[in-house]
Amino acid sequence: MSYQALYRVWRPQRFDEIVGQTVITQTLKNAIVTQQTSHAYLFCGPRGTGKTSAAKIFAKAINCPNQKDGEPCNNCDICKAITAGQLNDVIEIDAASNNGVEEIRDIRDKAKYAPTQATYKIYIIDEVHMLSTGAFNALLKTLEEPPANVIFILATTEPHKIPATIISRTQRFDFKRITAQESFDRMVYILKQKQVDFEEPALKVIANAAEGGMRDALSILDQTISFGDNEVTLDNALLVTGSVTESLLADYVKQVVAHETTAGLAALQKVLDDGKDAGRFVEDVISYVRDLLLYKEAPDMVTGSDTTGDVFQQLSKNTDPDVFYQMINALNEVAAQLRFTTHPDVYLEVLTVKLAQIYPNVGTTKAPTSGSASNAAEVAELETQIQQLKQTVSRLSATTAQPQQPAPTVEPSSHSVQGTQTASTTSATPAPTNQPASTTGTQTGKPARAKTATATASHASANVNLAKIYPVLRAATKHDLDAMRDVWDDLLDTLPVTQKAMMHVSKPVAASNEGVIVSFSYAFFFDKAATDDGLRTALESNLNRLTGDTTDVWFVPEDQWPQIRKDFLTDHKEELTGGAAPAGPTTDRQQSPVSDEPASAPLDSPSEDAGISEPENELVTKAQQLFGADNVTIKND
Structure with a gap:
């Protein structure tokens, strides 16, 4: 007798011999024992997982006169005839080559006749998804009203191509991929039966290369045995499969x-x-x-x-x-x-x-430089610091969230003749909005207008140094801000890992030759930066090295920045639009917190608009020049 491939010789002949499909085989055996079999089954799953073998074993078991516990005896004439493919009552059809309407109509016509030898006439249609639409329609009628003693078993690797009307009239069994360990155990059993020497690592390579198909595993094993002269070694298995050690x-x-x-x-x-x-x-x-x-x-x-x-x-x-x-x-x-x-x-x-260019949480586009290993470690540490800081912010936000209170009214503290006092030390004593500022002599211009503090992030507002920020805003230009944004990433790269992590949630929002204003997305980070003199020193020193200019750096919270900008534009409206500054003695009168000009009058003062004749759009134009058109929103009060 000519040589047969391993997968043909060692094809399962009993349900217990099917590898890795215990649930399916047990279900089929129980259905046979209890005589609760269906008229149509659908076996679907990857190639080489036992679909057709299970169909043939089912045909033998249900027709075997000596079946025991749902297993065929494989010794009677019916079992032997089915194994050899010679029983007329078990018809196996390849739908890939018999996919027309005429073939299915022929099946439908012959199915009406009773089986000749066996108890049941079994039709096994392999690759059933290859049937045409007309063939499926012809098969549908037979599945709806099947003749007695006729069972259809449909097998496919692509069940999604089968009409739902067909699937709904069958019992579906999904065959899973066979694990590498199950394939390994089966190959060990076969080689021991054949008395072939083997190395276990070689069988593991073959099992992995089979990708879940038992038939593929046996085919590769057959090749390896032939290549190695009836011996299975690791080197031979690697050569046959093309795998790497x-x-x-x-x-x-x-x-x-x-x-x-x-x-x-x-x-x-x-x-x-x-x-x-x-x-x-x-x-x-x-x-x-x-x-x-x-x-x-x-x-x-x-x-x-x-x-x-x-x-x-x-x-x-x-x-x-x-x-x-x-x-x-x-x-x-x-x-x-x-x-x-x-x-x-x-x-x-x-x-x-x-x-080789993959870094954690950065992506695959960052190319390595000299000392790339140390750079990778620094980037990893930086990302860890950022994640930890963000988690801290989330915890603080959840534990310290308080209901928003009405905005308190505060009045700037008066300056003495001998010296001045910064805005960060202004008194928080509430003052009536319409109360004019007290004076000790004749005073012209507008009475001082009380300033309102933003209620949000009140714990951080005490650290906003308006005395240093207003001079920067007075000279700020869009050109300076764009220039600062261009060097911002380079500036952050010069910082140590911890400082860079802190500045990760910041950005420049205004810049001039007087300095740069940096806003922070989270108040927590703003507090940390505002109290870190080493951070401000490092930023100013590195900016000087990058731009050649001596630049001061000041911090603001992002949620307070719009109000600070609005207050500045309101307080310096005449100056920004080219109007004349109010005249009058400056001795012993209330001063602006950031300049030597008189504080403006309350909004409801009778003399509020005195001396202001310029169009409103000039103020808008100046604001757009200072902060950029994209950062200015015009609202009618």
């Missing part, structure tokens, strides 16, 4: 994770020189990275890799999981592209460079 995979992944592009390309070249399959190499790297990721979280789930190796454990322990996520995404993209190219080596080389 564990050590080479470990070296390659270690080099790209460490951003050693040159060494990674050298390892890739060795793989290509050995004639390894490009697609198999990518799949092996995906599997290895997956094992690294799982070993980090659930070591018991990792069975494919050598978890006892020092390289494996170090990679899993010291590498950020985000790097593994990005690597798997990049590998999957290349795996899909390799199907359509005739130059896989080019894709693999580009892939290696891309993998």
Whole structure:
């Protein structure tokens, strides 16, 4: 007798011999024992998982006169005839080549006749998704009203192509992929029965290469036995499957994770020189990275890799999981592209460079520089600091949130003749809005207008130094702000990791030759920065080095910045639009907190508009020049 392939010789003949489908086989056996079988079944799942074998075993078991516990005896005439494919009552049809309406009509007509030898007439239609629309319609009527003693078993790898009207009239069984361990155990059993010498690592390579198909595993095993002269070794299995050794995979992944592009390309070249399959190499790297990721979280789930190796454990322990996520995404993209190219080596080389440029939480576009390993560590530490600070902000916001109170009215403290006092020390004593400022002599111009403080983020408002901020705003221009934004990222790169993490949520909002104003998205960060003299010193020193100018840096909370800007424009309306400043003695009169000009009168003062004749749009134009048109919103009060 001529030689038969392993997958044909060792094809399951009993339900117990089907690998990895315990739920399905137990269900079918129980249905046979209790005589509760259906008239139509749908077996669907990946290739080589036992669909057709289960259909033939079912046909034998339901017709076997000696069946026991739902299993066929395989010794009676009916079982032997079905195994040999010679029983007329069990008809196996390939729908890929018999997919027309006429073939299905022929089945429908012959199904009316009673079985000749067996108890049930069984129709096994393989690859049923290949039937045409007309053929499905012809089959539908038979499934709706099946003849007695007729059972249809439909098998397919693509159930989504089958009409729902067909599926709804069948009992569906989904065959799952066979695990590598189950394939390994089955191959060990077969080789021991055949008395063939083997190495266990070789069988593990074959099981992984089979991708969940038992038939594929036996086919590869057959090739390996032939190549190795009736012996299964690891080297032979690697050559037959085109796989890469564990050590080479470990070296390659270690080099790209460490951003050693040159060494990674050298390892890739060795793989290509050995004639390894490009697609198999990518799949092996995906599997290895997956094992690294799982070993980090659930070591018991990792069975494919050598978890006892020092390289494996170090990679899993010291590498950020985000790097593994990005690597798997990049590998999957290349795996899909390799199907359509005739130059896989080019894709693999580009892939290696891309993998070597992956950083945690940064992405794949940041290229390594000299000392890239230390840079990667610094970036990782920076991102960790940022995450920790954001978590702290969230906790503080949740625990310290208070109901918003009405905005208190505060009056700037008066300056003495001998000296001045900054706005950060202004008195918080409430004053009536319409009360004019007291004077000791004749005074012209507007009475002083009380200023209102913003209620939001009141704990931070005491740190806003208006005496230093207003001079910056008085000379601010859009050009200076754009110039500051251009060098802002470079400025942050000069800071230590902790300071850079703090400034991560800040941005410049106004700039002039007097200095720059920086707003913070969170009040918590503003408080930290406002009390950190070392941070302000570092910013001013590095700005001087980057721009060549001596620039002061002042901080404001982002939620208070619009009010500060609005108050400045209101208080300095005449100055900004070119109007004349109010005249009058300056001795012993109430002063503005940020300049030597008299404070403006209350809004409801009779002399509020005295001396103001310029159009309103001039103030808008000046504000747009100071802060940029995008940052100015015009509202009618």
